[in-house]
Every structure is written in C-alpha cells, then in structure tokens.
Amino acid sequence: MENSDKLLEYSIPQLLRLRITYTGDKIALREKDFGIWNNYTWKSYYDHVRKTALGLREIGIFKGENIALISDNIPELLFVAIGAHSIGAVTAGIYQTSMPDEIAGIINSLKISAVFCDNQEQVDKLLDIREDVPGVKKVIFEDPRGMRDYRKDKWFISIEELYQLGDSLHKKEPGLFDTLVDQGSPDDVCHLCLTSGTTGMPKGTMMTHRNYINMGVQITKVDPLNPGDEYVSFLPFAWIGEQMNSFGIAMATGITINFPESVETAMSDLKEIGPHFMFGAPRIYENLRSSIWLKIDQSYWLNKIIYNYFIEVGQEAAQYRMRGETMPPLLRFKAWLGKQMIFRPLVNQMGLLRLRRAYTGGAALGPELFTFYQAIGVNLKQIYGQTEITGIAYMHRDGDVRPDSVGMPLPGTECKISDEGEILSKSLSVSPGYFEQPEKTRELLEGGWLHSGDAGYIDEFGHLVVIDRVSDVMHNHKNEMFSPMFLENKLKFSPYIKEAVIFGDKREFVAALINIDPEVVGKWAEDRGISYTTYMDLAGKKEVAELVMEQVKGVNERVEKEHFRIERFALLYKLLDVDDGELTKTGKIRRKVVMERYKHLYEGLYDLDVESKEVEASFQYQDGQSATVKTTIRFYSSDAKLG
Known part of the structure; x- marks a missing residue:
C-alpha cells in the first residue's frame, strides 16, 4: 500500500x-448468518458498493x-x-433503539x-411516521421476512x-461509476454523525472523508495494524466509535471487519x-469485569x-508494565505463573487471547478498572476525543499507560488548555x-480550535x-472544586454498583444516587439466603444497603480531599435507562434529566431530618401496559452503622 500519509x-x-x-x-468483511460465517473479499466489497451506488441513482438519489x-x-x-x-450523497446513522418520534x-x-433499514421492525417505525417525513422518497430494506405486503407500495x-437496478445501469454505462468516484474529494462531507445529546437534541456533525482516513492513519502510526487483522463490529454504527473503525481504520489498514449474527450473540x-484489537464503551468493560467477578465468585x-x-x-x-519499567525478577516470575495458571485461561474464555490492544472511549473509565485489565493481561488503553474530532485524538502508548490520564495526542494533533481550563484541539x-447550525459551528471552532467542552490539564x-x-464540574458551598465523574467512576469500580450519580454543587456535602448491579x-443475595422478587425489592433490602455502604466507605478512604467524600446516599428503585431519557444512547448520564426526575430524592439527600421518602414508581412494559408501584426510599449516611 502507498505511504500512509498519501492515503489522505x-x-x-x-x-x-x-x-x-x-x-x-x-477477506474484507465477514458476516455470521444462521450460524455460518460468510466472506466478502475486497473485490466483492467494491462490486456491491458499485451496484448499490448506481441503484441509488436509479431511484432518484443524487449528489448533495x-x-x-x-x-x-x-x-x-x-x-x-x-x-x-460514491455518488456524492451523504449518510447519517440513527440508533436502532430510537423511537418513531425521535426518528x-x-x-x-x-x-x-x-x-x-435492515428489517421489518425498523420499517414499521417509518410507516408510523410516514406523514411526518414528507421529504423521504424511498425506504430501502435488507431483510425480506415479513415484507411481502410492503412490496406493493412503491x-x-x-x-x-x-442491486438489480445498479447492475442494469452499469451494463448500459460501464464507465459511469468510476467517473462518479473520481469526482469525489477527500474534503467532501460524507456522513452526518449524531452527537451524544447529553444536553438536548443530537446535532448532525459533518464528517469528511479526510476526517475518517486521517484518524485511521494516525492511530496506526502509534499502534500498527496489518491487513487481515480481525475486528468484531458490535458497537452501534450511529456512534462515531464504530464509524472510525469501519470507515477510517479499515480503509487505512485493510483489516477484516466481522459482523456478529445479532446484538445478543x-x-x-x-x-x-x-x-486482534477491540474498541468499546466503558460499559462493555464494566460488564465484562462483572461477569469475571461472577465466575470467580461461583x-x-x-x-x-x-x-x-x-x-x-x-x-x-501491571504498574511496571504500564510505565515501561523492568520488573524485579521474583515479581516477574510470580506474574508469569499467575498468567499461565489463572489469567491466560480466563482471557481465552472471553475470546481475547489474540488481542494485542483494547481501547475504551466515549466516557471516562476509572483507573482501578484499567489496572484490573492490565493485571489479567488485557492491554486496555484509554482513548479520548469526541464526535467532532472523529472519536480519537489522544491515546495511551504501550509502556506509557497512566490510568488517570487519556494519553498523549495522536501524530498531527495539537492540544492546548484555554484560560478557563477547557481542552482545545487541532487536527485534520x-x-x-x-x-445547518452556523451559530453552533462558530462556537465549536472559535479561534480555529475545536472546543471540547471538557475541563482538563x-x-x-x-x-x-x-x-x-x-x-459538570462542581463547587461546594465553600467554592472547593470537585469532579462528579471522578467519584462516579470510583463507585462503579465496585462490582456491586452499576451506575452512580453524584450531587453537591453549591451544597454542604457530596451525595449520591446509586444503582446496584442486579x-x-x-x-450475592442468593448466596446468603436473602430472598427478593424484583429489582426494587432487592435495592430496598437492608443487607444490600450495608453492602453498598461498605463500597462508599472504601471510596471515601481512597480520596485525599475531605470535600470529595460522599456523606449521604440512596439506592434508586429502578435502573437508569436510555428509553427513559436518563442516559444517552452511548450510556452517558443526562445529569439534568436525572436531577429533575428524582428531585424529591435529591431534596431528601440534603434534608438531614428526613430518613426516608415514599415514592410512586411508574413502569412502562414492552406490551404497552403500565403500572404504578409505591415504595419507600431510605437515605443513608456513609459513616452510620445500620442496626
């Protein structure tokens, strides 16, 4: 292949x-269908793109x-x-879990x-909103099952x-496709990537061909990949994390992309x-960590x-490996013995034995979880970026992994910190x-730098x-600064805690709403003969509160500054959920939504005279039915002893 910079x-x-x-x-692509892996070579990949592109022209889709x-x-x-x-049109990924009105x-x-759309489930969403989307000329579907009656509708x-339309056009005009491809420029906008939407309606971020390819080229200067290296595509394509692999890294390196049979498998x-490499949001690694813990516990x-x-x-x-330092001989021997006896078989069971590197991004991952994966032999590294810089702009290098950082800039990326402490970046x-949001664009790129909206140093x-x-950075009533995300990650390292939301801005102390991992x-409850029926019932058990209290105390002992310590908490009666708008599609907390929805609990956390509150919880089931349940939420002080 040509010099990597020429690919730009x-x-x-x-x-x-x-x-x-x-x-x-x-092999460029591999898909599992009915238990069998089907292969597409790069030539077959190109042929399918050609007939798809020309087919789009035949149904009236053109440049722009x-x-x-x-x-x-x-x-x-x-x-x-x-x-x-290829024909100059622009794509936009929408999450499969989106509701019709969102779509x-x-x-x-x-x-x-x-x-x-890939199947009838998604097509039916379009049918529900057909009158509301007059600009949509055609709906293309892949899976014909259940679609017989739809075929009568043009x-x-x-x-x-x-494909047939595209093949027919190619026979009539065999040079047309190459002509259209030649007309493309690396600086053309090719995709609109939705932002995470933590603060409202997602925005369509305009991504160019050069954006994706530059990211793919620069990351592989740090961590080389070879043609044919295997990657499993299981992240939502609407997220920049999947696009950067499918568009950028795959085209820059020639890796093989593998598509699972379903999300469930x-x-x-x-x-x-x-x-050989893996990329995932923090929640994936948190869930894997929990499954390992369960295996060991059983x-x-x-x-x-x-x-x-x-x-x-x-x-x-791991501390020596991450810093690139030489281990003492005895420690090196014991680490090797542990790898052979315990961790190699464990990593093999997870399917990660060939893994050279694993990456996580999209949200912060606590230092403890990094160290855990490095300890079992998974070379997990943090990347940092955002949709507007094609997902990755900073990353750890092998032998220079510092769990409390996100690494150094990729080649060709400039970084500076503004006077207000905001992270600013520049790169191709x-x-x-x-x-079509010029005001937001001016704010984003003010002064020629990408404004991340994140504080750092x-x-x-x-x-x-x-x-x-x-x-999100908070200050207590004495104007002492603290990071809620830092404390949330500390709490989530506990296998018993799935999610945590920290409060304390302008308040006398830090408090938390906590989701247990069901x-x-x-x-844990079954092993101790503690019976329960639902998540709500389990979260309301006194024994569970004592268990979580120990986790909170452990976090408090590990934070140096007193004003960081969590003084009061409550266990939520339901899991925070994407469908309820409490989390983004990528699992980030919508802090304002949570605070507003659980305002009565927030107020109870800061009223020291209140030990519990009665709440009404409404649940919407998949069949459309709903139910309202009354429950009591108790508030706990982290230094208390439960009798």
Missing part, C-alpha cells in the same frame, strides 16, 4: 477501489442528498453508506431523502432490487473470531484464594461543523488529564 489524498470510495490493487482477494441508516451492523449497511458516498425529528432536521424497495461470536474456595493472590500480584506487575480529523509527563465536562448483587 483519497476519498473513502477511492481508497476502497485502491484496496483492490493490493488486497483484492483478501442525505440518506439515513437505521440498522444493526451488517455488510449491507456499509454497501449503502459507501455507495452513497422523525432527526430525519426532518437532517433533510433526509431516503432511509435504509415507497419501499428491497436491497436486491436496488455478539460476545459469543467474538469468541469464535478472536479479534468457583471453588481454593480457586478464589489463588485468584485473589494472583490478582494482587498482577496489579503490582476536526469536523467542519454542524449541519497537561500533566508533567505530557499526558492529557480530563477532569469532567466544563458544565446480576452481581442478586447472586
């Missing part, structure tokens, strides 16, 4: 065409029009996306002309029909592939003793702005340390 002169379709010259017969993608991760998603880019709002705000077209399919007593001994050895050894991966090692969102705490 190509658009994504042009780079796909170039790949045929170098790796045409190698926008196409929405609402689909699980399948090869056809990339065929439609890069096919659209309608996004379609209209992004001026969508056509929509690609609003719908199957992907197979689209992603982790088991991952074990079959054994990827093991024999001798196994637990051995595991607990070697995890301490591993954590000590910075987006040109937001779709550069430490003595040249690493970037992210404190929190500028808008799987881990449920197993």
Whole structure:
C-alpha cells in the first residue's frame, strides 16, 4: 500500500477501489448468518458498493442528498453508506433503539431523502411516521421476512432490487461509476454523525472523508495494524466509535471487519473470531469485569484464594508494565505463573487471547478498572476525543499507560488548555461543523480550535488529564472544586454498583444516587439466603444497603480531599435507562434529566431530618401496559452503622 500519509489524498470510495490493487482477494468483511460465517473479499466489497451506488441513482438519489441508516451492523449497511458516498450523497446513522418520534425529528432536521433499514421492525417505525417525513422518497430494506405486503407500495424497495437496478445501469454505462468516484474529494462531507445529546437534541456533525482516513492513519502510526487483522463490529454504527473503525481504520489498514449474527450473540461470536484489537464503551468493560467477578465468585474456595493472590500480584506487575519499567525478577516470575495458571485461561474464555490492544472511549473509565485489565493481561488503553474530532485524538502508548490520564495526542494533533481550563484541539480529523447550525459551528471552532467542552490539564509527563465536562464540574458551598465523574467512576469500580450519580454543587456535602448491579448483587443475595422478587425489592433490602455502604466507605478512604467524600446516599428503585431519557444512547448520564426526575430524592439527600421518602414508581412494559408501584426510599449516611 502507498505511504500512509498519501492515503489522505483519497476519498473513502477511492481508497476502497485502491484496496483492490493490493488486497483484492483478501477477506474484507465477514458476516455470521444462521450460524455460518460468510466472506466478502475486497473485490466483492467494491462490486456491491458499485451496484448499490448506481441503484441509488436509479431511484432518484443524487449528489448533495442525505440518506439515513437505521440498522444493526451488517455488510449491507456499509454497501449503502459507501455507495452513497460514491455518488456524492451523504449518510447519517440513527440508533436502532430510537423511537418513531425521535426518528422523525432527526430525519426532518437532517433533510433526509431516503432511509435504509435492515428489517421489518425498523420499517414499521417509518410507516408510523410516514406523514411526518414528507421529504423521504424511498425506504430501502435488507431483510425480506415479513415484507411481502410492503412490496406493493412503491415507497419501499428491497436491497436486491436496488442491486438489480445498479447492475442494469452499469451494463448500459460501464464507465459511469468510476467517473462518479473520481469526482469525489477527500474534503467532501460524507456522513452526518449524531452527537451524544447529553444536553438536548443530537446535532448532525459533518464528517469528511479526510476526517475518517486521517484518524485511521494516525492511530496506526502509534499502534500498527496489518491487513487481515480481525475486528468484531458490535458497537452501534450511529456512534462515531464504530464509524472510525469501519470507515477510517479499515480503509487505512485493510483489516477484516466481522459482523456478529445479532446484538445478543455478539460476545459469543467474538469468541469464535478472536479479534486482534477491540474498541468499546466503558460499559462493555464494566460488564465484562462483572461477569469475571461472577465466575470467580461461583468457583471453588481454593480457586478464589489463588485468584485473589494472583490478582494482587498482577496489579503490582501491571504498574511496571504500564510505565515501561523492568520488573524485579521474583515479581516477574510470580506474574508469569499467575498468567499461565489463572489469567491466560480466563482471557481465552472471553475470546481475547489474540488481542494485542483494547481501547475504551466515549466516557471516562476509572483507573482501578484499567489496572484490573492490565493485571489479567488485557492491554486496555484509554482513548479520548469526541464526535467532532472523529472519536480519537489522544491515546495511551504501550509502556506509557497512566490510568488517570487519556494519553498523549495522536501524530498531527495539537492540544492546548484555554484560560478557563477547557481542552482545545487541532487536527485534520476536526469536523467542519454542524449541519445547518452556523451559530453552533462558530462556537465549536472559535479561534480555529475545536472546543471540547471538557475541563482538563497537561500533566508533567505530557499526558492529557480530563477532569469532567466544563458544565459538570462542581463547587461546594465553600467554592472547593470537585469532579462528579471522578467519584462516579470510583463507585462503579465496585462490582456491586452499576451506575452512580453524584450531587453537591453549591451544597454542604457530596451525595449520591446509586444503582446496584442486579446480576452481581442478586447472586450475592442468593448466596446468603436473602430472598427478593424484583429489582426494587432487592435495592430496598437492608443487607444490600450495608453492602453498598461498605463500597462508599472504601471510596471515601481512597480520596485525599475531605470535600470529595460522599456523606449521604440512596439506592434508586429502578435502573437508569436510555428509553427513559436518563442516559444517552452511548450510556452517558443526562445529569439534568436525572436531577429533575428524582428531585424529591435529591431534596431528601440534603434534608438531614428526613430518613426516608415514599415514592410512586411508574413502569412502562414492552406490551404497552403500565403500572404504578409505591415504595419507600431510605437515605443513608456513609459513616452510620445500620442496626
């Protein structure tokens, strides 16, 4: 392949065409369907993109029009996306979990002309809002099951029909596709990536071909990848985290992208592939950590003793590895023994034995969790960026992993900290702005720098340390600063705590609303003969409160500054949920929503005369029915003893 920096002169379709010259017969995509892995070579990939692109032209989609993608991760998603880019159209990913009214709002705000859906479930959402989205000319579907009656409606077209139209046009005008691809420029906008929406309606971030390819080129200068290295695509395509791999890294390096059979089978399919690198949001690594804890907890007593001994050895050894320092001989031997006896089999069960590097981003991951993964032999590293800089701009280097930082800038990325403490960045991966939002774009790129909205600083090692969102950093009643995210991550390292929301801005002390992990705490309760029926019932148990209190006390002991310590907490009666608007699609807390929704609990946390509150909890079930349940929420002081 050409010098990596030369790749920046190509658009994504042009780079796909170039790949045929170098790796045409190698596997580009692999999809599991009905238990069988099906392969697409780079040449086959290009052929499918060509007939998709020409098919789009035949149904009236042209340069400058926008196409929405609402689909699980399948090869056809990339065929439609890069096919659209080939003719100068722009794509936009929408989360599959989005409700019809959300989809309608996004379609209209992004001026969508056509929509690609993978199955009847997504198509039915479009039917529900058909009258509300008059700009949509066509709905393309991939899975024909349940779609027989829809075929009579000219609003719908199957992907197979689209291919046929494209093939017919190619026979008539065999040079048309290459001509259209040649007209593309690396600085053309090719995709509108939705922001996380922590503060409101997601914005469509305009991404160019060069944005994606530059990110792919620069990250592999730090961590090289080889053609044919395996990657499992299980992150939502609407998230920048998946696009940067499917568009940027894949085109820059020639890796093989593997599509699981379904979202539900992603982790088991991952074990079959054994990827060479992996990227995931913090929640994935938190869940994996919980499943490991459960395995150990269910093991024999001798196994637990051995595991607990070697995890301490591993954590000590990890400190040397992360800093690139030489281990003392005895520690090195004990770490090797622990790896062979305990951690290698454990990592193999997870399907991560071939993994050279794992990355996490999208939100902060606590230092303890980093050290844990490094201790068991998974080379987990933090990346930092945002949608507007193509997901990755800073990352750890091997031998220079500092768990409290997000690493150093990628090659070609500049960083500075504003007078207000905000992280500012420059690189070729910075987006040109937001779709049809010039005011927001000017704010984003003021002074020629990307304004992250995050507070941070550069430490003595040249690493970037992210404190929190500028808008989320809190000050107590004495104006002493603290980061709620820092404390939330400390709490979530406990296997018993799934989510935590910290309060304390302008208040006398720090308080928290906590979600227990129902799987881990449920197993803990069963082992002790504590019966329960629902999550609400489990969270209301006195024994569970005592368990969580120990976790809170442990966090308080590990924070140096007194004003960081959590003095009062309550256990929420339900899990925070994306569908309830309490979390973003990528799992970030919508702090204002949570504070408003649980205002009565927030007020109770700060009224020391109140020990409990009666609440009415409303639940909406999948069949559309709803129920209201009354329960009592108790407030606990972290230094109290429960009788």
